[in-house]
Amino acid sequence: DIQMTQSPSSLFASVGDRVSITCRSSQSVSNYLHWYQQKPGEAPKLLIYGAAALQRGVPSRFSGSGSGTNYTLTISSLQSEDFATYYCQQSYIIPQNFGQGTKLEIK
Amino acid sequence: QVQLQESGPGLVKPSETLSLTCTVSGDSIGSYYWTWIRQPAGKGLEWIGRIYTSGSTNYNPYLKSRVSMSIDTSKNQLSLKLSSVTAADTAVYHCARENNSGWHPVELWGQGTLVTVSS
Numbered sequence: 001d002i003q004m005t006q007s008p009s010s011l012f013a014s015v016g017d018r019v020s021i022t023c024r025s026s027q028s029v030s031n032y033l034h035w036y037q038q039k040p041g042e043a044p045k046l047l048i049y050g051a052a053a054l055q056r057g058v059p060s061r062f063s064g065s066g067s068g069t070n071y072t073l074t075i076s077s078l079q080s081e082d083f084a085t086y087y088c089q090q091s092y093i094i095p096q097n098f099g100q101g102t103k104l105e106i107k
Numbered sequence: 108q109v110q111l112q113e114s115g116p117g118l119v120k121p122s123e124t125l126s127l128t129c130t131v132s133g134d135s136i137g138s139y140y141w142t143w144i145r146q147p148a149g150k151g152l153e154w155i156g157r158i159y160t161s162g163s164t165n166y167n168p169y170l171k172s173r174v175s176m177s178i179d180t181s182k183n184q185l186s187l188k189l190s191s192v193t194a195a196d197t198a199v200y201h202c203a204r205e206n207n208s209g210w211h212p213v214e215l216w217g218q219g220t221l222v223t224v225s226s
Contacts, residue, residue, distance in 0.1 A: 001168070034212035036152075043201055043216035044152065050210040087152055091211035095167040096142075098152040 002026050002090055006099035012107040017078045021102045023071045023088030032092035035064055035073045038101075039084045047086075048073060078104075109133040111202050111217035118223050119196075125189040125222055129202030136160050136180050140205040142213055143176065143187045145198040153198075157205070158185065192224045 003026040013019050023033065031051040036044035046055045048064035051071055061076040075082055083106055088099040115127035129141070143155040156166035158176040166174045175188040185202055199219040206214035 032210055034210070036213075043203075043218055044213070045216075046206075046212050046214050049206070049208060049212035049214075053208070053210070055212075055214070089152075089154075089212070091205075094165045095156075095169075096154045096211070098154065101151045 001095060002029060002093050002097055004088055004090055004097050004099040006086075006088055006102050008102060009100065010103045010105060012105050013078055014107045015078050015080055019075050019078060019104065021073045021086055021088075021104075023066075023073070023099050025069045025071075025090055028068045029090040029092040031067060032090055033064075033066065033071045034089045034091065035062075036087045036089065037082075037084045038087065044087060080106075109204075109215055111204065111215060113200060113202050113217045113220040115220060115222070117221055118225060119192055120226050121193055121224055122191055125187070125192050125196060125200075125224075127187045127200055127202075127220065127222070129185040129187075129217060131183045131185070131204075136178065136183050136185075139207065140211065141176075141178065141185050142203045142205060143185075144201045144203055144213070145196075146201070146219070147195075147198045155187070155189075155200075194224050196222070197224045198222060 005024045033051045035048040038044040052064045086102045110132045112130045119125045140157045142157040158164045173190045201219040202217045203213045204215040205211045
């Protein structure tokens, strides 16, 4: 198995802030790394796939970067609707594990 | 607009088999990987496994001995069976679809259905 570790587990920020969430894999996932946003009571929503490709319809303030075992999701200027939990996932090797999640909360 | 809808019993007794169906509407099942993912209340996402439209499957090794997935292209439905359930299997179960980008992210999700394991 590839273990996915996100940091931080929780993050307090304000509207307008630039925030970054990190995902580290226990071995290289060769950019088969994706980011999801989940709000309470809703299914997750795909934001970024292939480490850096923006999913259709996702605002450009979201961006992804990284390679090998280290990846980052950045939100350039937080909006109120961005407060949610974020998950990374690797699809390089079965099982396609998720990180434990990062809860982004209002400061 | 493609939609996925999970259905099945909301309550399953310990040691019994959990059975869920996912109905795909708005498009044919087509040539995709279809995935099941679960989430215990207040916890993270767990990948259960996936099935291709040909019927080939990949399962999470931690669940492999208890999981079975199938696909019925004529009905546009997927199914998940998880045997010998315990309270640890209580979760919201989502069916979902990977996209065909080659990167295999989960692009489309059902809303999920809560399954509680309890006597």
